[in-house]
Amino acid sequence: MKALRWHAARDLRLGQVQLRRPGPGEVLLQVAYCGICGSDLHEYADGPHSIPQHVAHPLSGCRAPLTLGHEFCGQVVALGPGVEPSLLGQRVAVEPEYRCGECQYCRVGQYNLCESMGFIGLMGDGGFAEQALVPAYMLHRLPDSVSFKHAAVLEPAAVACHALNQSSLIAGDSCVVFGLGPIGLLLVLLARLRGVERIYAVDLDPGRRRLALEFGASAALDGADPQLPERLRQLSDGGCDTAFEAAGSQQTLSHALHCLRKGGAVVLVGLMGSVQFDAFHLLNNELRLLSSVGYRHVYPELIELLASGRLDLSRVVTRCLALEQAVEQGFKALLQDKSQIKVLVNPTPALAEA
The missing domain is CATH 3.40.50.720 (NAD(P)-binding Rossmann-like Domain)
Incomplete structure (x- = not known):
């Protein structure tokens, strides 16, 4: 599959990557949209800031080079052992914070403060790719009334x-x-x-x-x-x-x-x-x-607001790009063009929305 990989500052490369099968507690996601975040721009412009280079992140097992992108959503296409079978085929948003589930913060529900805290797409392979391996605990099912374009903006919301x-x-x-x-x-x-x-x-x-x-x-x-x-x-x-x-x-x-x-x-x-x-x-x-760092326990509330029509996140989306356009018309352009607010990348044309 195609993926946009960070190798060094100003060095993003689109290339072919072979994904392993989903492991225990993981799903394989066909990515619909992935937003370019300000933290992605920081990593591109003068990183690394958060990307692990020499020592792999304890929960993802990843270090550079890695696939950027943490503001993403898509459709579940394969399940690893132990994952709820009903997730297969579901449209989902990704809440991209890694959590160990065992430290003192995770035990009281403050998982954004996890002692091994990190973000998929910064400390592990993320969503600027046709497919992504994602821990199942990161997934939130999307009602039919919530579009992928809305779901891709859930993370900054x-x-x-x-x-x-x-x-x-x-x-x-x-x-x-x-x-x-x-x-x-x-x-x-x-x-x-x-x-x-x-x-x-x-x-x-x-x-x-x-x-x-x-x-x-x-x-x-x-x-x-x-x-x-x-x-x-x-x-x-x-x-x-x-x-x-x-x-x-x-x-x-x-x-x-x-x-x-x-x-x-x-x-x-x-x-x-x-x-x-x-x-x-x-x-x-x-x-x-x-x-304030990251988020905890807010995705269900935001998805409900979207589903009810009380919240319209599409208002911040100013451009949608193919994966092949992400560097030139996305990352490079955002460093110069302040008229753009949220740029979404669509790695899977079949899941694109008008």
Whole structure:
């Protein structure tokens, strides 16, 4: 089968790969769509960041080179020993977090904090391929009313949903979202769905700001405005209740901390390294600095929202590509073209949707 393999930074190769048969607890999935994530772009541009190179991941047994892609869905075409027979032929979404099921976090249901945590498509072979071997515990059956295109966006929606769950945000509160990539826009969309009306969206790109207004933001502000924290405090009548940092930069974190009301909270969602902040300001205003990684127990809720028609994830999909186009029109283009939000790759033309 054909697969897109990461060998090194700026070195993605489409080639033929021989898959083994599904082992105990595994299924073979015919991949319908796989989204290109910001973490995939980081690995492509200047990785490795998460991809294991010298020592294999303890749960996947994989190290580079490996097949990228963790935002995917498809149809089950073969089962390994011990897998429920009724899964054969089912349309499914993949919740791509590895879990051991035995550590202290897995035992209490916090499997996103598993001591061997990782993601298929980053620490193991993933979905930029015609077929993928997937642990059966990662699968969620899709109702007929939920399309593959919607299902391919469940993973970033799950990131946004878990970040909202980490916060104390409720209807009637105000929030601000810094960074309007797919996660930021989905934060706006899902916050509005939860009844939050005062949602302020911040980005450098005017096109992204316009999209945020379409997704439910009450105002969209330019991230380059030197008076940004003051404007946000004015708009929110003295300070926002919650800020979501989904850009991953020192400046946006600083703005997030200084636009809050006393007792407010910042939820870190974007990827970033070392940062600095004014601890006195944090302490004196009793602010909370939280973080959110991956997701847990949110896929069923999101699938139900899709099936009921209350949530439309196709709004973030801006381009669909064949596997052969993924590097040039997907990875390379996304590094330059900020008008694209979520690009999906379709490795199996027979499972493509209009």
